[in-house]
Amino acid sequence: MSHDYSFGIEEEFFVVGAETKAVQRRMPSGFFDELKERLGDSVSVEMLQSQLEIATRPTTGTGSALDQLKGLRRAVADVAAEHGLGVIASGTHPTATWDGVRATRANRYDGVMNDLKMLGERNMVCGLHVHVELPDPDERVDVMRRMVPYIPHFIALSTSSPFWGAKQTGLMGYRLAAYDELPRTGLPEMFEDSATYERYLDAMVEARAITDSSYVWWAIRPSRQLPTLELRAPDSCTRIEDTVAIAALYRALVRFLVRNRHHNKDVGTVDRAIADENKWRAQRYGIHGSFVDLAQRRAVAVRDAVDGLVHLVAEDAEALGCLDALLHVRTIAEAGTSADVQLAVFQEAQHRTGKRNEALDAVKTWLANATLQ
DSSP: OOTTTOEEEEEEEEEEETTTOOBOSSOOTTHHHHHHHHHGGGEEEOSBTTEEEEEOOOBSOHHHHHHHHHHHHHHHHHHHHHTTEEEEOSSSOSSOOSTTOOBOOSHHHHHHHHHHTHHHHTOOOOBEEEEEEOOOHHHHHHHHHHHGGGHHHHHHHHOOBOEETTEEOSOSBOHHHHHTTSTTOSSOOOOSSHHHHHHHHHHHHHTTSOSSGGGOOOSEEEOSSSSEEEEOOSBOOSSHHHHHHHHHHHHHHHHHHHHOTTTTTTOOHHHHHHHHHHHHHHHHHGGGSEEEETTTTEEEEHHHHHHHHHHHHHHHHHHHTOHHHHHHHHHHHHHOOHHHHHHHHHHHHHHHHOOHHHHHHHHHHHHHHHHTO
């Protein structure tokens, strides 16, 4: 990787029965072997057997990222279909329950499940991760700290988890409510520089609280294996165009913060506390809510906050060749996220049939179809 803000995208999916669209709790023999044979390192297992992850190669083009994601989603779906399976991209599965889930057998996951106990079993959630190249470790920690006030924007734009255990949660993005049960999640701490961040990691590793930095699961973190800063806050996006738009926004914002080193330079504990409130508001209301604006000391509509962020990074997006992709976030903010569509499908089907289970089935069908569009 050269320092050209190349980026990569990781998407987590639920593996479901082709007909029922219910979560598959145990994978058929040979399924993952065939996936690996066809896709290599572009596909990997997750902590629970009912999930998998795809990853693009590093690229500097949003068109390339879009093509890769389409190809990977379709290839996974083709292999899945041969085993009577399908895939769904969403932060939570509308009807899945966590009881009876099976962990993936691997040394790492065995250790994590032993440590987390029930919290690991309840981790029936899927996220979107975006890596942007930043070779300098000092730069990664500095940008991570100054990025904190913008994390809620990415959450609001990606909400795809309004259901949990066949119930409407009342939240547009329930995933993080479940995920944040785990330790070392949520917003990162406000490390002054990479030295303080490394001091934290060294203490945690030497005390055997964690094996390495990959066990730190914050909403944004420096990657352990790659020279990147990794965004982890968003729900898995059902629609590929939403995924690419969020990646473009994040990439442009990283470049903006690198070029404008005084922007959010004095971000501190109050800013983090406000960002934590806005994170909750993004989970609860998605694009329909408002954020607390610390500078203006008033509420700002999420749509206006998103529009302001687009204006802020437009020059960087244009320089990176991803302005068209980034502008799609305005469409998300106006037309709605996956969560909005899921709720609309549910309400229409329930009104039409009078049956809750059929309405939930309609949501699952929409998710499965939209994942591959």
